[in-house]
Amino acid sequence: MTRSEQPQDGTPLLKLQNIEKSFGDVKVLKGVSVEVERGEIVAIIGGSGSGKSTLLRCVNLMEVPSAGRIEFQNFVAEFAEGRKNKISGEHLRQLRTQIGMVFQSYNLWPHKTVMENVMHAPMIVKGVSRRDAAEQAEQLLARIGLAERRNHYPSQLSGGQQQRVAIVRALAMQPKAMLFDEVTSALDPELVGEVLSLMAELANEGMTMLIVTHEIAFAREVSSRTLFFDQGVIAESGPSKELLRNPQSDRMRQFLSRVLHETY
Amino acid sequence: MNSDLLVYVPGFLHASWLVFSITVLVIVVSWICGLAAALGKTSSFAPVRWLSTFYIWFIRGTPTLIQVFIVYFGFPQLGLKLSPFVAGVLALGVNSGAYVAEIIRSGLTAIPKGQMESAMALGISRRKTMTTIILPQVFRIILPPLTNEAITCLKNTSLLSTITVMELTLYSQVLIATTFRPFQFYIATAVIYLIMTTVLSQLSAYLERRNMRSAA
Ligand SMILES: Nc1ncnc2c1ncn2[C@@H]1O[C@H](COP(=O)(O)OP(=O)(O)O)[C@@H](O)[C@H]1O
Ligand SMILES: [Mg+2]
Secondary structure, eight states: OOOOOSOOOSSOSEEEEEEEEEETTEEEEEEEEEEEOTTOEEEEEEOTTSSHHHHHHHHTTSSOOSEEEEEETTEEEEEOTTSOOOOOHHHHHHHHHHEEEEOSSOOOOTTSOHHHHHHHHHHHHHOOOHHHHHHHHHHHHHHTTOGGGTTSOGGGSOHHHHHHHHHHHHHTTOOSEEEEESTTTTSOHHHHHHHHHHHHHHHHTTOEEEEEOSOHHHHHHHOSEEEEEETTEEEEEEEHHHHHHSOOSHHHHHHHHHHHHOOO | OOGGGGGGHHHHHHHHHHHHHHHHHHHHHHHHHHHHHHHHHTOSSHHHHHHHHHHHHHHHHSOHHHHHHIIIIIGGGGTOOOOHHHHHHHHHHHHHHHHHHHHHHHHHHTSOHHHHHHHHHTTOOHHHIIIIIIHHHHHHHHHHHHHHHHHHHHHHGGGGGGGTOOSHHHHHHHHHHHHOOHHHHHHHHHHHHHHHHHHHHHHHHHHHHHHHTTOO
16 A cells, blocks of 8 residues: 555665764763665664664654754754754654654544544645545555444554554555554553554555564564664664574673563 | 512523623633633743743632722723723633633643654644644543533622622622512522523533543
8 A cells, every 4th residue: 555656766765874862961862873775674672761762753853863864755854962953843744744653552532533533634734635534544444454443432442453543544644654662562462463463564565664662573574674772772783584583792682582581 | 478579580580691691701711811821831932831820820819809809990090991891701701711721731731642742743733733632632621620610600700799790699689778688589599590500510511421422
């Protein structure tokens, strides 16, 4: 569906250079550089507090980096310590409509039906007509098997269903890339699978994705590259199949054994 | 004793109608002031925040009756002479606005942060996020305290008897002055207030039930 139309012309879709981010005196990101090709799936793993969420939030500028450079298609922004890093609301919104983001908590609009949840943003942000928005929402809901729930409210759905609606709500903006921040962490174990398979489907269709996850098996299967975060830097990175089987550092080995043996 | 009271029914009806229309106008003014002050308190522009804080502090810290007097008796000295009706609506509306502001603020803090974040991630502007996502949710949370405040507004209209608005309280006082039957007339007046406040709370209970179907 949302297959990226652009040919693989060699330039990465997303380029982060030396991203730094401080909250007060605490430096949370200490120079992170990542390039993501169109259609590439990058997994980000690492301990709690290592800066994974902060990095994702810097990509769509929900957090403004303290330093570094972000390129996303035509959008370029440079940040420097001690400079006022202000970007116009219009540019921000344009960037955000092209990068979808899904969170650990589903955050559906509780006062709107499932259908309205999917229609709302395209209508008010992109000016899509109600009819077109409805048509698209029907298709998206049909694809996740929730078409007959269109008039239900989020509270009437299971966590897994809500999270899948949250994913198609983001897809309704027809983004060029998707950011996933531990989207299965809040789910009951038996509901994790349905969300992961939707993500795997998107990956197969060519969506560019950055996925923060503790699901190591999923990362190994679906992502081509894995970044291991530790204390605000990418401590290790490489092709997922190799890196996740054969980490080099003790820190990553410890981290992996911890998450792999974690049982619910 | 009862049949001769019937001649006062049209007068009571008229006074009740006045109470009702003043209350409606007061609520309108109150919601406007309350919303402005609640959002003003979250403004990124410091003077707006100070102004909102001062407004809420002043109103909640002084008697409503004094506020009514300031507007009706005090403002003419500044060259602003208002009719009793307008002064009353303004004073009671601005008064209630400070309480509504606090109600809205507590409603705002009850909305999970994730709602803002998701709206932001979808590229929805701050204003649209407020008007289409946050405030509709806030409204259904604050409906019960808002109803209480509306009932207070209705009861506060009796304060306007002191500035010659011929509403229910002043009307009954005038009748009592000529009939010398305070017990009957004050009881009758109380019953009329009671009917109006009961209707208000029933209305809100109905709205709440209707909302419950979607929120959980
Ligand atoms: N808005 C914020 N203000 C202050 N500190 C923050 C903020 N957001 C994140 N942090 C801190 O930054 C660090 C990294 O957080 P985060 O990126 O959420 O880590 P992760 O997602 O890897 O668990 C944590 O120590 C966290 O407390
Ligand atoms: Mg996180």
